Amino acid sequence: MKRIFLFACLFLMFIPVMSQDITTVDRPKLVVGIIVDQMRYDYLTRFYNRYGEDGFKRLLREGYNFENAHFNYVPTVTAVGHASVYTGTSGSGHGIIANDWYDKFERKMIYCVDDFNFEALGTELEYEQKAPTRLLATTLTDELRLSQNMRGRTIAMGLKDRSAVLPGGHTSNGSYWFVGKDEGKFITSTFYMDELPKWVSNFNKDGIAEKVFKNEWETLYPISSYIESIDDDNPYEGLFIGEEKPVFPHELKKLRKENGNFDLLKESPYGNTLLIEFAKSAIKGEKLGKGDFTDFLAISFSSPDLIGHMYGPDSKEIEDTYLRLDKDIAELLNYLDKNIGEENYTLFLTADHAVLPVPAYLSSLKIPAGYFDYPKFRSYIDELTNKLYGANNLVENISNNQIFFDKTRLSVLGLRASEVAERLCEEIINYPGVNKVVTAKTMQNTNFDRGILHHVQNGYNQKLSGDIVMVPNPATIYVRETGTTHGSGYSYDTHVPIIFFGKGIKKGRSRERVEIIDIAPTMSNLLQISFPNSYTGKVLSEALK
Template identity: 30%
Template sequence: MALSRRNLALRVVASLAAVLVSGCSQLAPAEGLAPAKPKLMVLLVVDGLPMRQITQVRDQLASDGFARFLDRGQWFSEAHYGHGHTVTAAGHAVMLTGAYPQRTGIISNEWRDLKTGEQVYCTQDPAHTYIDSPTPRLAGTSPRNLKVETLGDVLRRLDPEAKVIGISGKDRGAILPAGHKGTAYMYMAETGRFASSTYYMAQHPAWVTAFNAGKPADAFFKKTWAPLLPEAAYARSVPDGQTWQVATGNGNRLPAVVGDQMDAPGPRFYGNLLASPFGDELTLAFARAAIEAERLGQRGHTDILSVSLSSHDYVNHAMGPESRLSHDHLLHLDRHLQRFFEYLDRTIGRDAYVMALTADHGFADTPEWAQSQGRQAGRLAAGPALASVNAALLQRFGVPKLARDFSASGLLLDDASIASRGLPRADVERLAKEELLKLPGVLAVFDEQQMRSGDADKTPYLAAMRKSWDPERAPGLQYVMQPGWFLSSRPGGSTHGSPHVYDTHVPLLFWGRGISALGARPERVEIADLAPTLAGLLALPAPAQAQGRNLQLR
């Protein structure tokens, strides 16, 4: 039946109104309604970056690298890890699970099996191998040792079409954030390629094969790492060439030529590449290739991309965070991030994604530098320390090597030997604890009874060490070094792994869709809060074992 002019006019008006309402709803959500979910969530991890390093060079940052978070996002000036043994694997496991090592089971990068004493690597899985790359013993090939789910696992359980991809220069930096249902790609330091493992797929997709075929790592052969700024800009940092700065790999002075005195790219060059700004540049290039080929954030599903940038950790281990090399590396990284953000803006849309940036741990200053500044600091060599404890146990009980080894942040006793000889285990543990406390630099030792207790003991560091302790994997005796001290067999460089503020205080920065530009927030928070907070932004439930809270960024 033909429409009257009046009815036709009413329908046209109604249609125009619907179009206008629909258009407005895409621009801004109606009051009281939740904003649309972001198309892509990007987690950026800078391995081994203390928060103090960012604030110390804030005046030298580019306009849209770290500054995007600091000036136009939200960031927490007092974000800390809550667990005591602050190392790469433990931190990466906390980020997207929201759970401490006591629940994740990732107590360290490696540890000793409590019964056999055999070494266990955090992401090892003999059932799987790298694709198109050699697989060394104890290589990281799957998340089998991770006991809990990640935010990506939650996302893919609710939306199997969503994609979760983890990328890193280190296997643990890719595998642990990717979780059980994601896909991990890691840099192969022997070949300069990126690879996944048979846990995730039988063979690489064509885009990975093509990326590796282009040999992008080789483009950095003989490339010079030169200071980004004039010499005067580094007056706040310790000059190059100090005796405690490890001069292996790329040396300990800038400018440095990566691949110097080598005839062609090879395993040594590919390994050295990671300890330079070019390692991060290569990792971000692979991340861009993943975004394009997998169409992350461009398919009508919310995806998660985790990119862990490993190079800063290598630089800090060799040179210390106080060094000019570390200072300059951070500035190069800042510029790499700015270019990556520009790419995301073009590809995903500036208002269509969210980003979070954090680190897996902080760093201690090198002991020699700290001593030169009048601070107490030092190195306790692991071998002599173990021998000293065993000598005391031998004298008292007549049995050699009752202390097997240091494992994660603890001392592993030989329980089989103790039991077979009928020794009173409590007495062995008590003497071992006493001897540990006699060693230079040891601040506290907690025994198994203290670790198992669920009380609210206010003993300093005990709560943090409990959060690091999984009784199925960690020794009962847990130690804490004095500030500025660490247990190490290295003659130079620096490290991390303590519950002290220089190791726990890391960046926690946010920017993107649905995040208010409030700038700095001073309340103390923990990195365990990251997963529940991101879950809130993605309108997802937090991972089941999460111990953190939603920080409410809207």
């Protein structure tokens, strides 16, 4: 009996010690995920001295900044970027392999978030039936809702449909995107709900888009002070319809009619301001951060991408866009402080891709750069297959730097796709502008652990991708000679910001290489929830308290 009594006493004494080791989950009331479409990391450093104290500088000063953050896949485009940030994996895992891609089963091009089983809500425009159907993996936002038995709320928003649909995941309470033309309002689809919430309808009825749409886009500060960008009048930038020169001021009121009316709003910094106003309305209308469970607000600023495509990263338009976005970020942080509380929210800021300087501008500086002529390349492929196999219709589609064979035609001719691919690769590698070319078989049977082919492999999806994958030369794109684009695995497209800020986040910075797919597992760990089901990233523990 004495032994039993002694054991009982020791056991009771041990209970408090055990309870002290149990982790208490102390989640923020609200998580805010910000993606800036087409933001290079060096926009933080180039324009640093021009920023105010309460926007980007505050995030850098009070948050944790990863200075060497990169995408680890191609193509670096909007849909894949948003999907990768929120799933913690690349296209090989989540199934979004481009903005639009060739479906070799349906034998046609498809768009990443189209789903015609649902209807658009809030618009009379066609082709707005959207859903996350093609996203194969769960997202950070899905896992947060699942972990709380669906009691927290997720709201996602962007000017582009794909920028709202993919971050919201499969369980979003509402993903909203902006339609232009003559409508100028935020909409959604019946995938999420049967009718628009009152706060969204009121926002649209109040004409906020018209209120933030200025008559003229002039520089925020005297243009002579914009010394981080090239001359305003230069031959490397695009033009709005009705303009003769790509220079300030851009007379938006006069240009609206010929440039899609409210679509022009998206191509100016005022699109960012509109999104801030919509985010504030969402926080109020959905009572985000006010309940017993953690809510999520996903925001995607699309205007920098549209502006960057037209003018390039060295333009005064981009410099002005980021000086204005800095003020918008400060406005959002101030609103969160007042309405959620500084200690009640956690925020991360990143980008879906970066961008290449205009190749024609690089060429003027004697830096190797150029343009890839896809129609000419298609003719070359037809001539090549006719020469090798006596047929010029073996290729069904060429898109996203991938070649898809007509498998029916190959079968009729008694040809094996893998052998034809291997033979064509031997020839294509000699084509001007091509840096590397590999077959589907190589992608499936070889492990590339570094370099550009490692990026290609991470973006390659065995079921969805093509029979041949090409890599253009550095600084080589396929668009017109004014403006620029993105999509490669080179550093100018992969190097972007990753900043964590708020509750549970340390102050500091790191120069070690990290990857965009690390955001979702890091946030999952902070929230103490299950990681997205296909994640391949790692927890950036140095940023967490």
